[in-house]
Amino acid sequence: MTKLVILGGGESGVGTAILGKKEGYDVFLSDFGKIKNTYKEALLLNGIEFEDGGHTEEKILAAEIVMKSPGIPDKADIVQKLRKQSTPVVSEIEFAFKYVKGKTIGITGSNGKTTTTMLTHWLLTNGGLNAGIGGNIGKSFAWQVANDDYDYHVLELSSFQLDGIIDYAPHIAVITNISPDHLDRYEYKYENYIEAKFRITMNQTESDYLIYDADDEASINWLKRNTTKACLIPFSIKQTLKKGAYLKDEKSIVINIDEEELIIETRNISIPGKHNWKNSMAAVLIARLMQIEESSIRGSLTNFQGAEHRLEKVSKIGGVQYINDSKATNVNSVFYALDSMTTRTIWIVGGVDKGNDYSELMELVRGKVKAIVCLGVDNRKLIAAFGETVDTMVEVDNMTDAVRMSQKFADPEETVLLSPACASFDLFKSYEDRGRQFKNAVRDLQS
Template sequence: MERLVILGGGESGVGTALLGKQKGYDVFVSDQSAIKTKYKAVLVENEIAFEENGHSEEKIMSANLVMKSPGIPDSAPLVQALLTKGISVISEIEFAARYTKASIVGVTGSNGKTTTTLLCHHILKAANLSVGAAGNIGDSFAQQVAENKYDVYVLELSSFQLDGIVKFAPHIAIITNISPDHLDRYDYDYKKYIASKFRITENQTEEDYLIYDADDIAIKEWLENNKTKAKRVPFSLEQKLENGAFLNGDTIEIHLNTEEFKMSTTNLTLKGKHNIKNAMASAMAAQLLKVRKQTIKESMSSFEGAEHRLETVQKVREVLYINDSKATNVNATFYALECMDNPTVWIVGGVDKGNDYTDLLPLVREKVKAIVCLGVDNQKIISTFNNVVDVIVETAGAEEAVKVAAKIASKGDSVLLSPACASFDLFDNYEDRGRQFKKAVRTLL
């Protein structure tokens, strides 16, 4: 019996454990920290061996195959020891894909992954396809495969998950955009991060499709210098394309496999130029999966968007509060500020991942009346914007940030939480940050 060792007892780890046991592996789960009660209960119920609060090296080194959670870097000494011994270390995505014949739409990119994944899933569901969403969102992909749930999966894929693939090949790959992010995991080498994203297409064949942003410099340069076997399907806001999706005035036009599709952007529930691109990518994926044009149009105008991504919380005393906690890098915040029509009090800050805020200066100059810092170390933000914005206030929690923003904001203004940073200095994760922000807004009433 082959031994499958799983590093990390979270969503992907426990899902993989269930699928591994079903496929006849001797499964062992090991977590450096405490395993959450709900995941522990699943392991106990399914009689899967596990350990927490530390790794037993001898138990791990006896593995034939190791699945590591995306949060563990390749540089971790334990991972390096496994690789040196010649033991294969893969991601949940690689493991689960080996056991499903489902058609896979894989979505990656620095920003827009979640929105595009959810929108794509929304359209396919409306078309009555048997479709699941997984990867970075929802229930674990491996668990869904174990339960033999769906004919199609839309997977949100981070670069960390793609780093752990060997043969994984989605039928349709989508790269929404690429901008510097997580460079701390890639030796601060942007090229390594770009290469990681493009792993999504490395195993695709001539029967598969790569949907990508033709306006994105990093994507364009990679495609000029590297090959993919997949059929290339671009989308653009800047150029008219013979094959692909583009913007003609206020109309999205798609030319794909001799078919034509047109839809007014005024019918999109999602606002902002970046969401027009997300809509183009989702619509083309749906068309390639033979979804009717009418279904695509109807789905686009009924989609509600992702939580913590430009999410309207509510109006309080004629000030609109917007939760964009999922904006954990500068590019995501750029999109958010671009969407602001009213004078904006901008709540920003957290764990800086090597951010360069200079790209934001023109938008901040034009739209931001005050900055509320929400982080332990705000020096970089203050020094970048103190000549552009008159009011900059430092705060140490969501509740304080919201109270300060409410005092500064006037009737008709917006208060935007778009941190451009990771959340780990003051919060568990970006969801925790977003929920605390929303709770604080509701206490203003």
């Protein structure tokens, strides 16, 4: 039996362990931290050997293949030792792809990939296709391959997951956009991060498709310097395209594949903002490639609810709209969020800065932001950037105070927007925890 070792006992690790056991591997899972009880139960139920709270190097280094969870960096000591002895270290996506029966649709990008993935899955399932959703969202891809028989898998893929692929090739790949993010994992070189994103197309063939943002500078520059065998399909909100998807007169998106034109009015897209017009373009292009009927696409776009923590309307209290955009952990995400605001806005921002350049937000802040509430341990960079731009700027160190302070500043027909531009780990467990605390604090205003 081939010895498979899995590093990390989270969703992707446990899913890979279950698939590996099903496919006849000798499986051992090791997590340096603590494994959640629900995952331990799944491992025990499937008779899989595991450890947590540390690594037994002798067992790990005896592996013939290793699946590394995406949260574990390549520079980790145990990973370096495995690579030194030439043990293959792959991602869950790579491992599961060998056993998948259906086709995969892989969606990556710095921003918008969660929404695009969810919307694509919504369009396909409403259109009658047997499709699963996984990767960096929902149930583990490997877990689904082990237990479900989908014809299509719609996968949200991070650069960390793509770093660990060798043969993986999606039938349809999407790169929503690329902006500087996670550079600490890429030697602080933007070009390394860009290359990681474009790994999604490296194994595609002439019968596959790469959908990309024709307005995105990093994507366009990469495509000028490199080649892919995939059929290229662009989308844009700035230019008219003969093939692909584009915005017409700020009122409708035009989808044109093989000279079959589909026109959808932007007012019929349920999720707000120009960035969501782009996400919708990418998802509809996929749906058209999958032969989903026009009537189904139109209906699905109208009633799609969107992703939690992404421009999520929480409540309207005293005429003030509260919006949870906790998933906006970089400047590019916040740009789209502020750009979509149609009222004066109280902006809750802050957390662990990831090398942000706030200058590109300055025009939007001047035009739309009434007050800034800094929610973080260290807000000096934010204060330096915007302290002279807005009249009101305060610091808080917990979500309850952030929401209550925002309520004081907001008048009827204005908006309170949580869009942090930063990671959450100074005050919160995750961006999900931050978003849920925001929603709870807003609901408490009504009690």
